[in-house]
Amino acid sequence: MAAAAGFWAWQRYTGFADRPLSSLQPDTTLLVERGDSLPVVLRKLRAVGVGEGHQAEWRVLARELGAxxxxxxxxxxxxxxxxPRDILIAMRDGRVVRYAFTILPGRNxxxxxxxxAKADPLRQEAADxxxxxxxxxxxxxxxxxxxxxLPETYHYTRGDSDLxxxxxxxxxxxxxxxxxxAARDxxxxxxxxxxxxxxxSIVEKETGIAGERAQIAGVFERRLAAGMKLQTDPTVIYGLGAAYDGNIRRRDLQTDTPYNTYTRSGLPPTPIAMPGVDALQAxxxxxDGDALYFVAVGDGSGRHVFSRTLAEHNAAVARYVQRYRQARAAERAAAQAQSTGTGPEAP
Incomplete structure (x- = not known):
């Protein structure tokens, strides 16, 4: 009778330890807080849908697993x-839920x-x-x-803060x-x-084309060496701050701020964004090269034309302006055709 009772108890225990807890709802989470004992955790498990009973089995299993x-x-x-075995192993080994937050290159x-401030469930300690x-x-x-x-993806757990x-x-x-x-030229x-x-940070803001970063860095290096102003729009935009409305105008280029590299020589006083590793390496x-100027191609690819002389650069700028105006004209024509019902998709 003792052997039969022991066998029954063992079967009951092993059946409990490895049986899926079907009463749990999908996407359930449980928070183990500092100071929580095993009985406290078991109460929390019951609160999220793990059935009553089996308290002795939970304790035996926890001792068996070293949890x-x-x-x-x-x-x-x-x-x-x-x-139950899966749950206790996860809690013993700290297999907690991990969240991700990505700092994008070029973000200020x-x-x-x-x-x-919008990252959940990150604790907000820096908001004020x-x-x-x-x-x-x-x-x-x-x-x-x-x-x-540094721009990259960072993982965190509930309880971590923005700091x-x-x-x-x-x-x-x-x-x-x-x-x-340490690796610089x-x-x-x-x-x-x-x-x-x-x-x-300036190189990061000037191009999203990986293959162009070193070229743009070379242009700025040569301009600094020659005592030329950098004349880069992203620094002007940064200096405008909240006043920037998406368009940069001639008067903006002529308005002096500590970040206006059209009116001031050398580098601005601080970075203007978060540069990624690729921009740092560039x-x-x-x-190498002799280009001192660059301007966007203007075909929507994000690529740039690099020029050695001001005359070459002015010609590239003229081509860019022409492409830009043609693209805007095409957009206006398409919008007008759509509004009047004469476009290619009109019935």
Whole structure:
């Protein structure tokens, strides 16, 4: 009778340990908080749909798996195909739900902070801090935040804060910048890693074509070496701040700000965006050549025409303006045809 009872208990235990918890709803999550004991976690499991009973089996299973007293803090995803064994192993090993946040190359600090404020379930600790207070909270008082956070995807868990994520992004940028600076061309005109970061941010904003970054970096390097103004529109736009409405006008190019590289020589005082690793590497090793100018092709590809002389550049600009006007005229004609019902899709 004792052997039969033992066999029955073992069957009951193994059946419990490995049977899927079909009472769970899909996409259920459970939060294990600091200080939660096994009985507390079991109460939370019952609250999300795990049936009553089997308390002894849960405890025995937890001891068998070495999970008792070792449940890790975090948010766990539960599903109907998971067994009690699966759940306890996940909690023992800390297989928590991970979320992703991506810093896009070329995003400025204002855009980055707006995106962080919408990231859920990231805890918001920086929302009420201005940029100076933000950098102080990150341990870098007095430093401008622009360009200091490396564009890439960062994973976080429930309970992490925006400051936690920014600390990691700052450290990643520090590492990437150090590596780029160590690999730089010895003949570079750049004097400090900060100058490299500033120029990389301009290169990042000037092109989304990977193959052009080193060429554009070469143009800016040669212009700096020759004492020429950079004359790059993204710096002017950055200087306009919230006043920029999507169009850059001649008066904007002529209005002096610390970031207007049409009115001021050299680099702007800070980066103008978050440069990616590719932009840093392009500035570290700019392409050889003699081009001093570039302008968009104007065919929608995002490519640029590079010129050695001002005359060649002016001709390329004239072609760009012509293409731009033709494209706008075609858009207006198409819109007019659609509104009057004479277009190709009209009945």
């Amino acid at each position: 008792a007293g070792r449940l890790q803090v975090g948010e766990y995803a539960l599903s109907p195909d998971m067994s 600090i204002r855009e980055l902070r707006t995106a962080l 801090l201005d940029d100076a207070a933000l950098m102080a909270a990150l341990g870098h008082p007095g430093q401008h935040p622009e360009g200091r956070f 936690d994520l920014l600390r990691r992004a700052y450290a990643a940028m520090d590492k990437a910048l150090d590596e780029a600076w 010895p003949a570079s005109v750049l004097k400090t890693p900060d100058e490299m970061l500033i120029l990389a 500035v570290a090793r700019p392409a």
